[in-house]
Amino acid sequence: MSQALEKVDELPGVHARISTTKLGKAKAVISKIALVALAISVSTYFVKRPFGIPIGKAFEDATTSADLCPQVDELVPEKNGVIWESLQDTYSTEEFKARAVDWLGGAVRIPCVFRLQFRVVCHLNLELTIVNTYGLLYVWKGSDSTLKPLLLTAHQDVVPVLNTTIDEWQHPPFSGYFDGEKIWGRGSCDDKSGLIGIMSAIEVMLEGGFKPTRTVVIASGFDEEGASSLATTMLERFGENGFTMLVDEGSGYGESYGRVIAVPGIGEKGSLNVRVKVTSPGGHSSLPPPHTSIGMLAELIVQYEKNPFEVHLTRGSPTYKSAQCMAQHAPGISPSLKKHMLLAEHCDGALRAAEQELFMNRAFMSLVGTTQAIDIVEGGVKVNALPEQAWAIVNHRISTESSVSATKVRDIELLESLASNFNLSYTAFGAHISDVDAPSYGTLTLSDAFQGGLEPAPVTPSGTDAAPFQLLSGTIKATYNSHRNIPGSDTIIVSPGIMSGNTDTRFYWKLTDHIFRYGHQEGAGGGSLPSGVHTVNEAISANNFVEIIRFFTTLILNVDESSLP
Ligand SMILES: *[C@@H]1O[C@H](CO)[C@@H](O)[C@H](O)[C@H]1NC(C)=O
Numbered sequence: 001m002s003q004a005l006e007k008v009d010e011l012p013g014v015h016a017r018i019s020t021t022k023l024g025k026a027k028a029v030i031s032k033i034a035l036v037a038l039a040i041s042v043s044t045y046f047v048k049r050p051f052g053i054p055i056g057k058a059f060e061d062a063t064t065s066a067d068l069c070p071q072v073d074e075l076v077p078e079k080n081g082v083i084w085e086s087l088q089d090t091y092s093t094e095e096f097k098a099r100a101v102d103w104l105g106g107a108v109r110i111p112c113v114f115r116l117q118f119r120v121v122c123h124l125n126l127e128l129t130i131v132n133t134y135g136l137l138y139v140w141k142g143s144d145s146t147l148k149p150l151l152l153t154a155h156q157d158v159v160p161v162l163n164t165t166i167d168e169w170q171h172p173p174f175s176g177y178f179d180g181e182k183i184w185g186r187g188s189c190d191d192k193s194g195l196i197g198i199m200s201a202i203e204v205m206l207e208g209g210f211k212p213t214r215t216v217v218i219a220s221g222f223d224e225e226g227a228s229s230l231a232t233t234m235l236e237r238f239g240e241n242g243f244t245m246l247v248d249e250g251s252g253y254g255e256s257y258g259r260v261i262a263v264p265g266i267g268e269k270g271s272l273n274v275r276v277k278v279t280s281p282g283g284h285s286s287l288p289p290p291h292t293s294i295g296m297l298a299e300l301i302v303q304y305e306k307n308p309f310e311v312h313l314t315r316g317s318p319t320y321k322s323a324q325c326m327a328q329h330a331p332g333i334s335p336s337l338k339k340h341m342l343l344a345e346h347c348d349g350a351l352r353a354a355e356q357e358l359f360m361n362r363a364f365m366s367l368v369g370t371t372q373a374i375d376i377v378e379g380g381v382k383v384n385a386l387p388e389q390a391w392a393i394v395n396h397r398i399s400t401e402s403s404v405s406a407t408k409v410r411d412i413e414l415l416e417s418l419a420s421n422f423n424l425s426y427t428a429f430g431a432h433i434s435d436v437d438a439p440s441y442g443t444l445t446l447s448d449a450f451q452g453g454l455e456p457a458p459v460t461p462s463g464t465d466a467a468p469f470q471l472l473s474g475t476i477k478a479t480y481n482s483h484r485n486i487p488g489s490d491t492i493i494v495s496p497g498i499m500s501g502n503t504d505t506r507f508y509w510k511l512t513d514h515i516f517r518y519g520h521q522e523g524a525g526g527g528s529l530p531s532g533v534h535t536v537n538e539a540i541s542a543n544n545f546v547e548i549i550r551f552f553t554t555l556i557l558n559v560d561e562s563s564l565p
């Protein structure tokens, strides 16, 4: 995530990580509701069926036959099988781990302003274009120029380290210290492990003599402007839809309800920062009006918090698909949630019941709906002066099912009656809401605080006919298995999901429809990000970093030999 937009303390997993005690309580609370809802849902389901199949039978059919989250087998490179096998052996050695630790540690030690002139080998074999001072665009030319290139992206910049938190770091934030298990420091997870993971994979593949058939492009931005100029350059050079697929930073895999699940992000929420500004006449505090600008603003803020956005789980949305995968594959979820999710596709009652249970996890609910957080407030200059103006900024994260304009409309309507009660002339996003000519006591203005409303990302196809998603799934499974030297296609489940923060991919929408946010990091459950991301003590295990290198190697080799366009 780029630092400008994000400061997420606890990055929630896609899947509800409800603690068992909470879950126990929650179960007690909803058992009644669930039963009622189940009754409704089953009868609805029953009514919809053309023939009078007994309720129990209908229920069983739905819960046993449907495969809501079909899985692919692991995908091991075939044409590129020889080099893949040999690199898997390399990656299993202690010597290689030491090299990997050196590479990532070295990158962490280059603080913040980090222009990565990658190692000599890569330079000789990859064409490098510097875009807008810090943006790096590497092109590793394939032999067949009719194939659309694979695009891998990662950002170089890191979240700033606050001076006040320096003492809390076990090892200095830019030490790149290796304690025998983990590599410590800012960027070790977010996102130097991504960039160095990609470059390390390429370096080792070059050493192994691999020559790609399909071109691989690596784009690494530095801040938002960097990503935006890289996007322009790539669009000029490769054209609209010029890439076969794109993998950017994102979550990884982890255990969730008794199952190891990897969660590539197929969607990303939008965002909008709304400035709510009130002005009213100044004057001496000894002769105050009943409401000052600050008092009115306070009431407007309360109005926001009293009215959270209505949130619903929508069929087909990334969060719905995640819940389906949990229902299908995670043994630890409650039986009622499992039943409801399995019926939800065709039954509104079951969908609402599942939603009710899922939303007891607030983090999950936040991922589904549009959120609001009053994050900044300012007003007043002196105790003896009435404040002529006061303002606050409301940060919205917009649901994948909503839009910037729907969010604006809802905010405008929310404050309309208070504006009229306070006799404020009301303007929102450049339009007059109240009668311009009516005399008023003061003004209320809503505006886009940073001129930067972001629409939710287009949702990447993830169905059984979506070849890039299936390729990524098989790659994740092959990587996971090879790293552990285990067989099987259900050792790890791959579930579509949503990225909780924003990535640079918002600049890359035109380059391909198949955008994934996935870094194969070992997280704390169901695709949440590992600890330390965006806060103190960021660290990654060397073992997981080697696995990330394996992941990028397998991905490049699989895409290289695939029949994707
Ligand atoms: C943080 O600490 C550094 C180094 O001690 C210093 O140069 C910088 O001015 C400090 N920044 C703030 C905002 O205090």
Ligand SMILES: *[C@@H]1O[C@H](CO)[C@@H](O)[C@H](O)[C@H]1NC(C)=O
Pocket (backbone or CB within 6 Å): 423, 439, 440, 441
């Ligand atoms: C609003 O305030 C203006 C200015 O004080 C005043 O002229 C007008 O009558 C007020 N309107 C209402 C509806 O109170």
